[in-house]
Amino acid sequence: xxxxxxxxxxxxxxxxxxxxxxxxxxxxxxxxxxxxxxxxxxxxxxxxxxxxxxxxxxxxxxxxxxxxxxxxxxxxxxxxxxxxxxxxxxxxxxxxxxxxxxxxxxxxxxxxxxxxxxxxxxxx
Numbered sequence: 001x002x003x004x005x006x007x008x009x010x011x012x013x014x015x016x017x018x019x020x021x022x023x024x025x026x027x028x029x030x031x032x033x034x035x036x037x038x039x040x041x042x043x044x045x046x047x048x049x050x051x052x053x054x055x056x057x058x059x060x061x062x063x064x065x066x067x068x069x070x071x072x073x074x075x076x077x078x079x080x081x082x083x084x085x086x087x088x089x090x091x092x093x094x095x096x097x098x099x100x101x102x103x104x105x106x107x108x109x110x111x112x113x114x115x116x117x118x119x120x121x122x123x124x
Contacts, residue, residue, distance in 0.1 A: 020072035020088060024064035026099055027057035029106045036116025044117050051110045058103040065092055065099075 030050035034043040069092040073080065080088075 021065055021068045021091065021095060024061055024068055024095075026061055026095070026102075027054055029102060030054050033106075033110050034113060034117075036113035036118075037120060039113070039117060041121075044114065047110060047113070051106055054106055055103055058099050061099055062096055065095055068092075 030047070030053070033050065034047040036044070039047070069088065072088055073085065076084070
């Protein structure tokens with residue numbers, strides 16, 4: 001009987017790993033950031049605002065992932081196996097790293113356009 005219960009718990013935990021983060025929705029990166037070669041100052045400022053909003057949304061998403069991860073571990077209590085914990089940890093880490101990579105990519109792309117914009121509009 002204990003073997004059946006442990007097997008059932010393992011199956012539920014394996015399926016629940018993606019569900020542990022179901023309430024956390026990754027933010028959508030800003031679309032159509034301005035091109036530094038053709039953008040106006042107002043467009044660049046709007047792009048900067050969009051990047052800042054995305055960055056803040058990414059921070060909120062990362063907090064959600066962390067909280068969901070901790071809640072899933074707490075809910076499992078001492079019944080979670082090392083393998084189940086490792087899978088849950090990996091799922092959280094993978095989603096965290098993907099979000100950070102996307103946030104850095106957006107910031108890097110926009111910063112390049114800022115450099116282009118500044119170079120194009122330099123006086124002198």
